[in-house]
Every structure is written in C-alpha cells, then in structure tokens.
Amino acid sequence: MGKSYFGIFKMEFKGELQYRAKAISGIATQFFWGLLQIYLYSAFMKSDTINGLTIAQMTSYIWLGQAFFAMRYIVMGKRIGTEITNGNVCYKFVRPINIYNQWYAEGIGQKLASTLLRFLPIIIIAVLLPENLNLHAPTSFVAFVLFFLGLILGLLMSHAISMFAVFLTFKTLSEKGSIGIVSSISNLLSGLIIPLPLLPESIQNVLNYLPFRFISDLPFRLYIGNVGINEGLIYLAIGFAWLIVLILLGKFLINTALKKAVIQGG
C-alpha cells in the first residue's frame, strides 16, 4: 500500500535529479535575489532592530528563504496541470491506487529533489559571505532540531496547499490561472514575498495562525531564535493540525471533482 506511493515519490525524485543544469541557474538567481533583498531591507531598517528582529537575524532569514526557495514555491508538480488539460490524467484512473495520494507523492518527490539540488551551495556561499551579509549559525542545537522538523512540515504543507491548485485546474481547466490564484495568496501570506517578521505586529498576529506561514516562516524563525523553543513546539503542533485538515479537505474536494470529471481528448 504505502510501498507504491513511496515508489512514486522515489520515481519523481530520481527524475527531478536529472535536471542539474536547471538547478545551477536557479542557484544563481536565488543568490542574486538574496543579496538584493538584504541590501533593500537593511536600507529600510533604519534602526538596528525592527519588531525585535536584528539585521543579522533578518539576513539569516533571507538566506534560508533563498536556500529553500524550491520548497516554498507553490507549484502543482510537473505535468499535473498539462495532464489534466490534455487528458493524460486518464492513466491515473486505471491504476489501483488513490489519485490524491499519487499526486501528493509525486509533488513531494519533485519538490524534495529540486530543493536538495539547490540548497547546499546557497547555504555554503551565504555562510562564507562577509559580516553583515552572511548566514549565521542557529541559536541552539534544539532550535536547529525544531528548524529541521519545521522544514519537513513546510514541505508537506506547501504541497498540501498546491493540491488546491490541482482541484481548481480540474474545475476550470486553466492550469496557469489556478496556480496563479493559489500561489499569489500563498506566497503573500507565507512570507515568500515580504518576510513576515518585517510586517506590523497586528498583521503578524493573524498570519501566525494561518496555514501558510508554516511553509517556511516558522522554521526560519526557529533557526534565528525569533520564535522560542516552547512557543515553537506549540506552533509546530498547530501546523501539523492544519496539515491534516488541509489534506483531508483537499482529498474531499478532489474526490468530488473526480466523480464529475470529464477527461479531455480522444
């Protein structure tokens, strides 16, 4: 049972690992954006701290964000969109496995592989950069462990959210539009566009409890010590609860959509 979903995960993981050239250009882009953001926000932070966040913490937050960009970014997964719009998806129906789980395993496999291909070079370069621009060590070993747990939650969460774009694609047959809606909401509320610690506290108080920030904001804040250990554990629990809710909701929506689905093309 679980074996075949793990097999699908492995398959997509292996497939994605072949796209190294794409990863290298991705790394260059991410590095450039990291530097740009650091200069921009440093200029914007006139005093040394903003909302209790130091420039050094902010720098680390930004580098982590760039290193794990492939994981944070909302994509449906390669091919899924085109599969639905061109009808190749019909093969998903003729296999004795659950369709949501198949897609979920595929997406996680692709995301994990593209993240693993990209994160290390960025981390290494970011650590080696001169003071004021560099990535700092985590505040404690426990913080690092929670950061790691948070990353796993983030990976699972980002794809649970992507699955809503899959649902919308089924409904609208517009791949670009669906992913556009879901990713613009998610990217804004998850801190991908503006790091959440830089936002006014009243807004943060709301966003902290929505599912999106668990994609990446929480693990990064655990790393830099902006969220403490105890507080972090509570947030992690909330995050995992959200994950279950979103997966169940996604399964329900996709299953109903599939019942009424019309497969495209002869």
Added chain:
Amino acid sequence: MASIIDFTGICKNFKVPERNTGRFSMFKNFFMRKHKIINALKNVTFSIEEGDIVGYIGPNGAGKSTTIKIMSGILTPSSGTCIIDGLVPWQNRKNFVKNIGVVFGQRSQLWWDVPVIDSFELLKDIYKIPNEQFKETLEILNKSLNLSELLGRPLRQLSLGQKMKCELAGSLLHRPKILFLDEPTIGLDAVTKLAVRDFIKYINQTWHTTIILTTHDMSDIEALTNKIILIGKGQILYQGSFDNIKNKYSSIKTIEIEFAKEYDSIELEGYETIEHNKKFATLKNLPTTEFHTKNFVNQISEKYEIVDFQVTSLGVDEILAKLYKEYKL
C-alpha cells in the same frame, strides 16, 4: 462462452462550456457558464465474449475512445449499465482496474524521465505482483517484443514505436484479464505494426486475454480478428463478422477500359460510368447486376470496340468508406 463485457443502453452526454477567452477568462469560465450538450454515445448496447479479440471501428468522433474510457472506469456514463467481469467499472474503481490493462496510442502511462525498467518496477509495486510472476511475465514480454535494449533507457529518448512496445508491455505486467487498446498502431511503421499485431495475437492465445481495440487501419482488423463492432455518431451500427460486410461489398467491381477509338459517351445497361476521358473509361456494376467477365465482355463488345480492360474489387478501406457513406457518417 460467457460474455465478459455487457454494455446495455449506455448514453454519454458531454456538457461543454462555451468558453470565454482573453482577460479574466478563468473567472468567467468559473462563474458564468453557458453550456452545450454533446451526445457522444446514444443507447449503446453490445456484449463481448471472454477470450475474444474485437475490433471497434468507426469514423473520427464516433465515440470509440469514449466507450473505451467508460469500459475502463475513467468516465461515468450519463445512463445505462455496464458490467465487466461481474463489476461496474466506475464503482469500486480500485478493485476493478486490477484486472484490466489500458493503452491509449496517443498517451503515455510510463514515467518520462527514468529508465523504462524503473517504471515497470513501480507498476509491480502498484499492482502487488509477486516477484516470481513479475520475472516470468517480463521474460515473456521481453522475448516477444524485443525489449532488452530499451528497458535501461529513459522513455523520453525512445522512438514512437519503441515507446509503444514499452507501453504495451507496461499494460500487461499484471496479466490483466481484459486489455483495452485505443489506436495501438497509430504512427507505427510497417515492421513495428506487424510486431505489435503478432504480439496482440500471441497474448490473446497464451493468456486468453480478452482484447478490445480501436483502429483506423483496417489491415489491423484483417490481421487480428473477424469480430467487429461498428459505431457511428454515437450509435452502434453493426456487430458481427467482418467477412459478412466484406462479402456484401466485394460483389461490386470497378472496371477500367481502354477503347480502340474515342466515343462521345459510354452507356452500358446495368453499369454506371464513373469516369470517361477520350479512349479511357471506368465503370462500376450496379448492385442489381452480378458481374461475370464473359457476359461483360460480350455485352460491351456489342456496342464498343475495346482494346483492354482491368477488373478490381473494393479494398477494405474502400468498403469501410462505402459503409460510412451508406450510414451517412
């Protein structure tokens, strides 16, 4: 023999939104829908016996792929019942699909970026195929389709024909009882086509797999089976032996004639002049006239001076074209 597929009164309507295009089209498509109904299948009834190879033929847009999709549990019909091997395909889908294999000639079910053998290994897990059986099946498929060089290469590097061989093998790893093939020979060269046909026959004989295939290549049908189902505009027009249809039309001959001199017009009782150009003409016997070479020569020589003539019967493609025309498809 008992029938394994029973299709009774199946209708399938597609509700097609009249699409908006341009800016905000997605929102418009989502919230404001105007619909048109397409009746893809109208009261389709047929049954197929266990162990048969059946050719499912009909012109473009007739409803062949739609029927295959309903039989394989991909689509739910609007009305009617369908029992396959004791099960309703679209209910309890996971259970049903264990015993079927499906190949759509224009699509791919294997993973694109990884070696073909990895896809097969994954299918082994998905269908829970025991190790021993998997090895044995792979051996058989390997031998009859000549896969050994292909298995180690990623699917995206393979040619169309090589891909089709791998797709066929992939659909049979779990030794399904029923195999649905939607245009399996599309785009294949003559040699690969023959190999694929031989393979289909071989599988049918060794595993007694029931096979339903659609094709526009009538030589596929001639090579594989005498049982056909003819569908047009969503309705079943004929179910039975292909020979019957061929015999019905093979009595019609085309006669090309070369005359000794130019005639203004060629008129012969019981025949229709299709073409006439100076010394050459093409005639066809009317359905009421039975063609006999001797009678024909006698009859035409009375009126005209002929040098040479050649008689041809209709080919299968022409027969089908005639058939479609007769049914106004």
